[in-house]
Each structure stands twice: as C-alpha cells, then as structure tokens.
Amino acid sequence: MAGYFKLVDAHDDGFRVKLTAPDGTLVAVSTFYATKEEAIAGIELIREIAGTGPVVDHSRVESSEQDELFFGLQSAPDRDGRVRRDA
The missing domain is CATH 3.30.160.160 (YegP-like)
Incomplete structure (x- = not known):
C-alpha cells in the first residue's frame, strides 16, 4: 500500500x-x-x-559522510544554473 x-x-x-x-x-x-x-x-x-x-539543504554539515546522503538527489540550481549545496 x-x-x-x-x-x-x-x-x-x-x-x-x-x-x-x-x-x-x-x-x-x-x-x-x-x-x-x-x-x-x-x-x-x-x-x-x-x-x-529539488532538495535544498539549509542545514549545517556535521560530517563528510552526511554529504553522501545527498548523492543522487537533485539540488536547486543557483542563478548561474550551477547546482550547489546552499549554506
């Protein structure tokens, strides 16, 4: 279900x-x-x-392993069209 x-x-x-x-x-x-x-x-x-x-992460980074959680998820592009992690 x-x-x-x-x-x-x-x-x-x-x-x-x-x-x-x-x-x-x-x-x-x-x-x-x-x-x-x-x-x-x-x-x-x-x-x-x-x-x-898209996934837009505004949380703090606590470890490099946590960045791996977002691997493969779509992020929001910035004004230049580049995808980056927002801080």
Missing part, C-alpha cells in the same frame, strides 16, 4: 491535509485551507512538488 493524503477538519473551521506513510506514520501537515476545494487543490500541488521539487 502506498502512503496517502488524509483530509481533516482544522480546529479553526477549515481543513488541513495530512500526508501519511504506508505504515500510518504522519509525514507532513499542510497549511490551513478555508474550503475542501482549496485543500484538494493543495493536494495536487503537494503531489507536483513532491515528485519534481
């Missing part, structure tokens, strides 16, 4: 989307949406970003 999106009521009379892993682990919670239609549009946007969005 794949992960899934769960549309839930927000405490402030709107809606939120929860992205859940196949084992039921909560992965992410969306921003507030005023209507179900906005929430559904948000799900489509999340799907697009998750499938095509």
Whole structure:
C-alpha cells in the first residue's frame, strides 16, 4: 500500500491535509485551507512538488559522510544554473 493524503477538519473551521506513510506514520501537515476545494487543490500541488521539487539543504554539515546522503538527489540550481549545496 502506498502512503496517502488524509483530509481533516482544522480546529479553526477549515481543513488541513495530512500526508501519511504506508505504515500510518504522519509525514507532513499542510497549511490551513478555508474550503475542501482549496485543500484538494493543495493536494495536487503537494503531489507536483513532491515528485519534481529539488532538495535544498539549509542545514549545517556535521560530517563528510552526511554529504553522501545527498548523492543522487537533485539540488536547486543557483542563478548561474550551477547546482550547489546552499549554506
């Protein structure tokens, strides 16, 4: 079974989307949406970003082994079109 999106009521009379892993682990919670239609549009946007969005690392480097975790992941290009690790 794949992960899934769960549309839930927000405490402030709107809606939120929860992205859940196949084992039921909560992965992410969306921003507030005023209507179900906005929430559904948000799900489509999340799907697009998750499938095509680059990884932009703004964390500190603790060891050279950690840099290997990003090997093979797409990074965001800078203004010159070069891919680099942001600090």
